[in-house]
Every structure is written in structure tokens, then in C-alpha cells.
Amino acid sequence: MSSTEPQDITYNFKAIEKKWQDNWLNNATYRVSMESNREKYYVLEMFPYPSGRIHMGHVRNYSIGDVVARYKRFRGFNVLHPMGWDSFGLPAENAAIKNATHPARWTYDNIDYMRNQLRQLGLSYDWDREIATCNPKYYKWEQQIFLEMYEKGLVYQKNTTVNWCESCHTVLANEQVIEGACWRCDEMVDAREMNGWFFKITDYAEELLESLNQLGGWPDKVVTMQRNWIGKSTGLQCDFPVDGFANKETLSIFTTRPDTIFGVTFMSIAPEHPLLDTLLKDNPREGEVRDFVRRIIKEKQQQSNQDFTEKEGIDTGCFCINPFNGDKIPIFVANFVLMAYGTGAVMAVPAHDQRDFEFAKKYNLPIKPVVIPEDTLVQEKEMEEAITGRGVLANSGSFTGSDSEQAKQAIIDFAKSENIGDAKVTYRLRDWGISRQRYWGAPIPMVECDICGTQPVPVAELPVTLPEDRGAQQNDCAPLHQRPAFYETNCPKCNGKAKRTTDTMDTFVESSWYFARYTSPRFTESPLNSSEASHWLPVDQYIGGVEHAILHLLYSRFFTKVLRDLGYLNIDEPFTNLLTQGMVIKDGSKMSKSKGNVVDPSDLISEYGADTTRLFSLFAAPPEKDLEWNAKGVEGCFRFLNRIFRFVQAHLDTIKNGEVITSNDLNDTERELHRKTHQTIKRVTGNIENNFHFNTAISAIMELFNTLSSLSSDQQKDALGSSVIREAVDSMLILLCPMVPHFCAELWSTIHNDRFIDDEQWPSWDEDAAKEEELTIVIQVMGKVRSRLQVSPDIDDATLEEMALKDENALKFIDGKAIKKVIVVKKKLVNIVI
Incomplete structure (x- = not known):
């Protein structure tokens, strides 16, 4: 530890993070609208189910997305980065029954809690675009899309064999049947012929297959999985x-x-x-x-x-x-x-x-x-x-x-x-059965009349909302076919007595078009504002777990093509680039409550802060690989931030007094730091742009700080001018800001007299400044190191070979023997084979 990093300076992460979270929220810092003078960039993470608490998988997923969003803002893009809630489904009914509450109450309470957790992570969302799929203002438009698909012949009914749980009065997916019993109530499941509603996804089978060729920004394994699932x-x-x-x-x-x-x-x-x-x-x-x-x-x-x-x-x-x-x-x-x-x-x-x-x-x-x-x-x-x-x-x-x-x-x-x-x-692909016999889902907007047959609900009467009438208990989750007040209605054609369809939609329907609704979430005239949708879509970078590689992504692609054909969209594919992040692993297996190996992010945030939690999740592994939990790694990230904090506070006057470097008139020590700064900018930019390898980007920033700290030690501090220190610190803070935004915002504001780091631009590097003055080239004889050369970075292979063959130390080991060949590895080594 350098003596220039005093131990009595405290990094008060709780106060700093609360300050900047309030600032971003109160000033709507990340609110976005269409602009013609800046290029758009739409980054999106798969939205969560409001289960009640975020887990480390959420932290990793959303931190990755937030780094991309913040980086793109620094690069001058107009960034759309929204968040919402995939909030229908059986888990809410299970929890409502267990906790003697109503699914809506349970869901919205969880949304409030999880929203606060996400804000504590410092995620740069445009909260004005927040949606919840269980809100009638959302599923009203889903019902209208359903009706328009019905008019185009893309929706139909047919009988099919289903897994039926008599106790829960619902159809179960194969995955929800465990050893012949219902996953929810453990009652044995029966096979039953039922009439259900289907989307004709098979009408798009060939296009879904062919347009996979457009998805060059998707992982090959995901494209292959989709191709096999369609199965031509x-x-x-x-x-x-x-x-x-x-x-x-x-x-x-x-x-x-x-x-x-x-x-x-x-x-x-x-x-x-x-x-x-x-x-x-x-x-x-x-x-x-x-x-x-x-x-x-x-x-x-x-x-x-x-x-x-x-x-x-x-x-x-x-x-x-x-x-x-x-x-x-x-x-x-x-x-x-x-x-x-x-x-x-x-x-x-x-x-x-x-x-x-x-x-x-x-x-x-x-x-x-x-x-x-x-x-x-x-x-x-x-x-x-x-x-x-x-x-x-x-x-x-x-x-x-x-x-x-x-x-x-x-x-x-x-x-x-x-x-x-x-x-x-x-095609292996089969039409999508969307009927579910449960309460907590979007009602299918159809009516059955004995005289007129199946009739669509008029668009003017949408939304068909879930009934809020409850029985003796507040947690009444009875399916819709047990609720006469819901299904007893009049035929929209003859006005005679009729019965509403009591099925609700598969929750995959909500998640198949939410990314499009984000572009105009408060639009009240139709499902989408076409001008907003055409401006923002497609999503430039989509991020989520590989477990959604088939159904969610396939259904989203299908819906995009349907919305295009209905006149709402002008794109063929929803997601230009896809990143499937790995799992969080602890004790050799995926973190889960059932395995008892869960680490609560709230505990980490409380003990180390959101920035440390984010930094560890980004530093421990490349995003596409599994992340192995390591408590010492968290502590190491916390120490790193503390070192930077202490350094800046200890050198605050020097940093503030630094001027912009305008000449190459630097001494050797200054030139070393100046070179390292520009090399780091280049490396970090490349790591993010090329493959989102934030782990190596962070490693490069750590190397820069170590160089800065070493060259600023008591023995060498007089050799460093304030300008190169200022350049290194400023660059380091902007490079780190996408990963640890509160921390960098605070230090930047301290150095720059309350200026916001969000208003800055990503630093550029000078190629000449980043060049090494000399390279160290290893000389090997028969694969063993025998000497080293200090050479110019611009040296060509022929000159390098000539120098190696004249090197006295190498010649000792050649000892007059015939040289069979010379292998030159550019700018690294020369191997002489005798």
C-alpha cells in the first residue's frame, strides 16, 4: 500500500449511493424521447417476474445491461433502457393461496419492493416507461391484437389432449407434471380432451426458419436451437x-x-x-x-x-x-x-x-x-x-x-x-396453444352464443378485465369458469344470452410483445405508436438467460412478424444482438433456494454497497460464462474501490490543478503514466465494443490504477506533474462509471466542482501516445529462453530475425550448429531451431 493512500479516509458508500439514486430519480436523468440529432440505441434485459426479491442472477443480468446503456450514452447515443414486470401467472396464485391475499395485491406489493431493490442497484432505467403486464391498460392492447389476429385467421379453436388437474381446475404444461402429479397441489393429473385456443405460428414456420440467417448478432447455439425446434x-x-x-x-x-x-x-x-x-x-x-x-x-x-x-x-x-x-x-x-x-x-x-x-x-x-x-x-x-x-x-x-x-x-x-x-x-413446430384455465391471466376476449356461435368481443368494449369479486376469503383464486358474474354476458351480435370464454392467455403472450410496447407505453389509441416503434425498434441489444433460447425468443419473433403484418411494425426481427449470460454458481451448482446456496443481494448491498456488488458480478467472469461465487472476490472489489477513493481524496488538490496535456514535453515517468492511460482507454473500449468482456476491461483499469499509485509513491511523486495525474484519474473514472456509477459520479463531482459525469463523453486515445517505446523480445533456442532484446515497436520480422541470429547469448547455445529454421512470433519472440 502506497503511503499516498491514507487509511483514515472513509468511503461512505451508503451515503454516496443514496445521494446519487435520489439525484437520478428526482431529475429523471435517464428519461428518453425520440431525437433526430442522435443515433438511437435500444438496450433491454428480459423483464423479471415479480417474485418478491431479486437474486444474484438478476444482479448480473441487469448490471450487464446497465453497463451497455451507460457506455452507449457516453458514446453519444440516445439510449432507450426500460424496465417492467412479467406479472401474470400461476406463481402469483400459489402465493395468494399460501399468504391469504389476492394475486393482484401480492403482485403489486412485490413490484413495489423489487422496484426499490433495482433502484438501489443504481440501474439507469427510464422509469417513466415502466409497465406491468397484469395491468388492464397493458392487456387491453394484447386483447386487441388477439382480435386482429382472429380476423386474419391466425387464431382458432380445436380439441386437444391436455394434462388436467381437477384440484386446481387448470391445464398443466408437461413440465408442471411431476411423477404424474400436479406441481402445485400434488394431486394426480388426468388426460382430458379440451377445446382450446391456438395461434397459427405454423403459418410463419418457413419465415421463422429463413430469417434466422439475419441473426448474425445471436449466439450460434441459440440459432441452432431455434432451427432444430422449427425442424423443417x-x-x-x-x-x-x-x-x-x-x-x-x-x-x-x-x-x-x-x-x-x-x-x-x-x-x-x-x-x-x-x-x-x-x-x-x-x-x-x-x-x-x-x-x-x-x-x-x-x-x-x-x-x-x-x-x-x-x-x-x-x-x-x-x-x-x-x-x-x-x-x-x-x-x-x-x-x-x-x-x-x-x-x-x-x-x-x-x-x-x-x-x-x-x-x-x-x-x-x-x-x-x-x-x-x-x-x-x-x-x-x-x-x-x-x-x-x-x-x-x-x-x-x-x-x-x-x-x-x-x-x-x-x-x-x-x-x-x-x-x-x-x-x-x-415442420416440427406446432401451433401455439394459449388457453389456460386459471384466474390470474389476461382473459381471452371471445363470447360463445348458442345462436350465433363464437363471437369476438367488440374492440370498443376492451379490456375484458378480470373480476375482482371475491368469495368468503380474500385470496379467492377460482378460475373464470367458476365465476358466473364474469362469464354471463350478452352476445355482441344478437344481444341474446351468451357466455364469455373463460380461458386466460398463456403468459408467454405478454412477454412476446412487451419490448414493442416500451416504445410507447402510454399511447392510448392503439397497441403501438407506429412512429415511435419504427424509431426505436429493433432492440439493438437484448440480454437474458439461455433458458429462454427457444420459446420466449421464438414467440417474440413470431409476434414481431404478426405485428408487422397487422401494420404496427416495419421490422422483421425484434432483437438485432442477443447476449445470453451464464448462471451464478455457488458450491458447484446454480444458486437456488432448494439447494440452500443463495446469497441475498440485499445483504451484499448493505455490507459492501451496490457498486461493489455490481463490480464483482461483472469482474468475476465473462458475461456468457457461469459466474462462480467467491466471497473473497467481493471483498477484493471493495478494497479496490476504497483504494481509488483514498487516492483521489489524498491527491484532490493536485488533480484539480491539473491542466489538459497539450504537448509531448513529458519526462520519462510522466510519459509512462500517459502511455498507460491511453493504452487502458484503448483496451477497455475494445473489450466493451467487441464482446462485452467487462472482466478484462476492469482488469485493465486495475492495472492503470496500480501504475498511477506506484508512480505517485513518495519515491517518485515529484517526477509526476498534475496534468498526467488528472488525465489518468479522469479517464479511469469515466471508464469505470458504467460499472460503478455512484462511486464515479461522486468522485467526478468532487473533482469537477459539481459537474455531472453523465454529461461527459467517452475518452478517446492517441495511438502514438499508446505505443510502447520499446518492446521486450524473447529469444529462444530449441524452445528454451536464452536471451532478450529491447527493440522498437515498429521493427519488422526480418530485422528481428537478423538481430536474434547475431545475439551473443543466443550464439553460445547455437554453438556453430546448423540452423534448421527461425520462427518469428510478431512482437513477442524468436525461436531458433538447430
């Missing part, structure tokens, strides 16, 4: 007639391997396949098959990923006919076939599909090789696994002898000419 496949669709049925029943299949269609030896159908009832009518195997189906459906509810390790099936006793060769094919119900994907029926070719191969071996079904690797003889009895690669067709009628890849299109063309099939493009 091209192949053959054809019908296999069911044998023995007078009404010509068929099983429709789709395959990407038409070259194997002559090798089909059985058919697998999903337990929920609609043809199953017909197949089992007057079937002696009906009881056995239905018992199997009930068991498999139950097991599916207990396995959210529906990846069955044990492949099981049961023979229905029925057959279908392969239209290509007339083979009679047994029909099995199989646990691995999903009704939600494809047609719910899969042609099984065990010779060329490993899953089918194992199934056929288990149930002693035929295995018929039809694609044979060239120059290979394959017999069924000798096969130990399926052949999945390219080959030559065998046992395939007129196609025998054809190359399998070429035969795919030829077989499709043949099927089309014979009217037994055709080429088809399919």
Missing part, C-alpha cells in the same frame, strides 16, 4: 390403406427416407391416434390394447420430456397395406410415437432405423434390408444394428440397384404419378 423436413407423404375396412380407412405417414419404403415391416401409431377407436371396434384385442394405452398416457404425463428409455408397443391385430409393394403390415400402438408431431403414425423400417430395429427384435418382427452399402452382402439374420447410411437399393421393385440418395426423389415422383403420395415439407 422434406420428404414423402402417403396413405397406407387399412386392411379389412369397407369405408377405406387410411393411415397417413410422412417420411424423410422414401428410399426405405419397400422395407416397411410394421406401422407404429400414437396411443392418442384418432383412428384407434375404429381399429378396436369389435376387435377381440380391444381390452388389452386400451389397458396399454391408458398406462402409456399416464406414463407420458410422468415424463415431461417423453423420452421413453423402454420402447414398448402392442399389436392391435389390424393391418395396413404398403401401397408400393402390397405388403400386409401389422399396426402397433407404440409409446414413442407422439400425436403432436407429424401424423401420429410412423412407418417402421427396422433394417434402417435403430429404434425400429430394437423394437422389431423385441417383438420378433421382420427386418427387411432395402438399402445396402456398396460391395456389401447383408442378410437379416446377420444384422446386429440398423444400417442408416447411403447405399444401393435392394428388394425395391423397379428401383432396385438405384443409388439411395437419387432414389428418394424418384420414388416421390413415382408416388405422385400413381396418386399414392406426394412430396411434402413438414
Whole structure:
């Protein structure tokens, strides 16, 4: 510790942070509006669910976003940086029941508490744009978007099999069913056919896939996940007639391997396949098959990923006919076939599909090789696994002898000419079921009339609000279908008695367009002010967890395209750049209450301050990597800020008296600090601009401070003029300000007589000043260091090689031996190989 950093100067972070938080709030420092003279920049972190308390994941996510926002302001951008609350959903109902309160009361109390926590972190939000998705002023516009989508044919109803909890009176997602029971009440879940509302996201499947190519600012892994989720496949669709049925029943299949269609030896159908009832009518195997189906459906509810390790099936006793060769094919119900994907029926070719191969071996079904690797003889009895690669067709009628890849299109063309099939493009993506049978969600604005059928609520009558009538208890969370005061209404068409739709929307709907509403959150004429939206969108930098890489981001992309087609937006994609930050890890696992390894940010802020908490979350790891919790790291960040604070206070007069450096007339000590300052500006700017590696940016600033502190020690302080000290301190404070804003605002105001650091510009560097006067070049002989050279930074490789070969210390180890080659690593080393 330098004697120039006195220990009696106190960094009172509590007073400093409270002062600047009040200042920013009272002066609306970060309020923003459209401007034509500054380039816009929209930075957004995924908004939180108001659970009641922020956690370290929040701190990391929002600190990253705040650094970007503050940095861009320093660079002259007009920055939009809003915050809001994803505030509908089951957790609020759970908490309301548990705490004997109402979901709205619980939600808004949590919002108030968490808003205060976020303000304590010093986050530079435009709080005037705050939204809460449970507010009718927000979901009114969501309901209008729903109605406009309905008018365009993008919304429809259909029956579907769902996980139903009778106790909670709601549909559950697969992820909400744990070992067959409801995650909320632990009651067993049943499969139920229900009528639900769907968005036709599949209408946009091809565009959603194609426009992934525009997302150059997204992580490759996220783009790949989205591409796989959409899952485009091209192949053959054809019908296999069911044998023995007078009404010509068929099983429709789709395959990407038409070259194997002559090798089909059985058919697998999903337990929920609609043809199953017909197949089992007057079937002696009906009881056995239905018992199997009930068991498999139950097991599916207990396995959210529906990846069955044990492949099981049961023979229905029925057959279908392969239209290509007339083979009679047994029909099995199989646990691995999903009704939600494809047609719910899969042609099984065990010779060329490993899953089918194992199934056929288990149930002693035929295995018929039809694609044979060239120059290979394959017999069924000798096969130990399926052949999945390219080959030559065998046992395939007129196609025998054809190359399998070429035969795919030829077989499709043949099927089309014979009217037994055709080429088809399919997608793994399924339409988005948005119906939820719960109270705390946005009501779907539709009415059911016995005379007029399904009718939309007139736009003029929006919003359809949640009823606030409560039963005997204040925490009455009864779903809407149990509330006559809500659903009893009149038909908007005939004015007769009718019933409101009692489903509420999936909460993913709210989060699929909130980023657009931020551009005009108080607009009262339509969902979006088109001029504001066209000015601010797309979001330039979106930040959030990789766990949202598929559904939230996919739905947001879908909604953006829909809002474009409805005339509200003029963009195709919502987020130009995406940063998926890593998790916060403690004791080897993600921080969570269930693991008992949570560190409360409020405790950290109380003990060390918001700036230290922010600094640690940014310094401990690059943003895309997991952050390993380290209490000593927090203490180290706190010590670093204290050292800077003490240094500035101890040198305040010197710093204040410093003038702008106007010449190169510096002594060696001054030139060293001047050079380090400009090198640091360059490094920090590059670290932020290129990859948001704030950890290395902070490290560079720490190096600058260490140089400043060392050169200002008692032994050397007379060699430093006030101008280079002032330059170093000023640069350091602006470079650090995005990370630790209260701290830097306070010191800047102290040095610059109450000027605001927010009004300053990001420092620029002088390339000549940043150049090293000499480089140290290592000379190796056979990979071992034998000497060093001090050279000009501008030296070329040829000159460097020549100097190395003349170096006396290196020559001792060459000892007259033949030189095989010389390897020059630019500006670092020369390795002589003998």
C-alpha cells in the first residue's frame, strides 16, 4: 500500500449511493424521447417476474445491461433502457393461496419492493416507461391484437389432449407434471380432451426458419436451437390403406427416407391416434390394447420430456397395406410415437432405423434390408444394428440397384404419378396453444352464443378485465369458469344470452410483445405508436438467460412478424444482438433456494454497497460464462474501490490543478503514466465494443490504477506533474462509471466542482501516445529462453530475425550448429531451431 493512500479516509458508500439514486430519480436523468440529432440505441434485459426479491442472477443480468446503456450514452447515443414486470401467472396464485391475499395485491406489493431493490442497484432505467403486464391498460392492447389476429385467421379453436388437474381446475404444461402429479397441489393429473385456443405460428414456420440467417448478432447455439425446434423436413407423404375396412380407412405417414419404403415391416401409431377407436371396434384385442394405452398416457404425463428409455408397443391385430409393394403390415400402438408431431403414425423400417430395429427384435418382427452399402452382402439374420447410411437399393421393385440418395426423389415422383403420395415439407413446430384455465391471466376476449356461435368481443368494449369479486376469503383464486358474474354476458351480435370464454392467455403472450410496447407505453389509441416503434425498434441489444433460447425468443419473433403484418411494425426481427449470460454458481451448482446456496443481494448491498456488488458480478467472469461465487472476490472489489477513493481524496488538490496535456514535453515517468492511460482507454473500449468482456476491461483499469499509485509513491511523486495525474484519474473514472456509477459520479463531482459525469463523453486515445517505446523480445533456442532484446515497436520480422541470429547469448547455445529454421512470433519472440 502506497503511503499516498491514507487509511483514515472513509468511503461512505451508503451515503454516496443514496445521494446519487435520489439525484437520478428526482431529475429523471435517464428519461428518453425520440431525437433526430442522435443515433438511437435500444438496450433491454428480459423483464423479471415479480417474485418478491431479486437474486444474484438478476444482479448480473441487469448490471450487464446497465453497463451497455451507460457506455452507449457516453458514446453519444440516445439510449432507450426500460424496465417492467412479467406479472401474470400461476406463481402469483400459489402465493395468494399460501399468504391469504389476492394475486393482484401480492403482485403489486412485490413490484413495489423489487422496484426499490433495482433502484438501489443504481440501474439507469427510464422509469417513466415502466409497465406491468397484469395491468388492464397493458392487456387491453394484447386483447386487441388477439382480435386482429382472429380476423386474419391466425387464431382458432380445436380439441386437444391436455394434462388436467381437477384440484386446481387448470391445464398443466408437461413440465408442471411431476411423477404424474400436479406441481402445485400434488394431486394426480388426468388426460382430458379440451377445446382450446391456438395461434397459427405454423403459418410463419418457413419465415421463422429463413430469417434466422439475419441473426448474425445471436449466439450460434441459440440459432441452432431455434432451427432444430422449427425442424423443417422434406420428404414423402402417403396413405397406407387399412386392411379389412369397407369405408377405406387410411393411415397417413410422412417420411424423410422414401428410399426405405419397400422395407416397411410394421406401422407404429400414437396411443392418442384418432383412428384407434375404429381399429378396436369389435376387435377381440380391444381390452388389452386400451389397458396399454391408458398406462402409456399416464406414463407420458410422468415424463415431461417423453423420452421413453423402454420402447414398448402392442399389436392391435389390424393391418395396413404398403401401397408400393402390397405388403400386409401389422399396426402397433407404440409409446414413442407422439400425436403432436407429424401424423401420429410412423412407418417402421427396422433394417434402417435403430429404434425400429430394437423394437422389431423385441417383438420378433421382420427386418427387411432395402438399402445396402456398396460391395456389401447383408442378410437379416446377420444384422446386429440398423444400417442408416447411403447405399444401393435392394428388394425395391423397379428401383432396385438405384443409388439411395437419387432414389428418394424418384420414388416421390413415382408416388405422385400413381396418386399414392406426394412430396411434402413438414415442420416440427406446432401451433401455439394459449388457453389456460386459471384466474390470474389476461382473459381471452371471445363470447360463445348458442345462436350465433363464437363471437369476438367488440374492440370498443376492451379490456375484458378480470373480476375482482371475491368469495368468503380474500385470496379467492377460482378460475373464470367458476365465476358466473364474469362469464354471463350478452352476445355482441344478437344481444341474446351468451357466455364469455373463460380461458386466460398463456403468459408467454405478454412477454412476446412487451419490448414493442416500451416504445410507447402510454399511447392510448392503439397497441403501438407506429412512429415511435419504427424509431426505436429493433432492440439493438437484448440480454437474458439461455433458458429462454427457444420459446420466449421464438414467440417474440413470431409476434414481431404478426405485428408487422397487422401494420404496427416495419421490422422483421425484434432483437438485432442477443447476449445470453451464464448462471451464478455457488458450491458447484446454480444458486437456488432448494439447494440452500443463495446469497441475498440485499445483504451484499448493505455490507459492501451496490457498486461493489455490481463490480464483482461483472469482474468475476465473462458475461456468457457461469459466474462462480467467491466471497473473497467481493471483498477484493471493495478494497479496490476504497483504494481509488483514498487516492483521489489524498491527491484532490493536485488533480484539480491539473491542466489538459497539450504537448509531448513529458519526462520519462510522466510519459509512462500517459502511455498507460491511453493504452487502458484503448483496451477497455475494445473489450466493451467487441464482446462485452467487462472482466478484462476492469482488469485493465486495475492495472492503470496500480501504475498511477506506484508512480505517485513518495519515491517518485515529484517526477509526476498534475496534468498526467488528472488525465489518468479522469479517464479511469469515466471508464469505470458504467460499472460503478455512484462511486464515479461522486468522485467526478468532487473533482469537477459539481459537474455531472453523465454529461461527459467517452475518452478517446492517441495511438502514438499508446505505443510502447520499446518492446521486450524473447529469444529462444530449441524452445528454451536464452536471451532478450529491447527493440522498437515498429521493427519488422526480418530485422528481428537478423538481430536474434547475431545475439551473443543466443550464439553460445547455437554453438556453430546448423540452423534448421527461425520462427518469428510478431512482437513477442524468436525461436531458433538447430
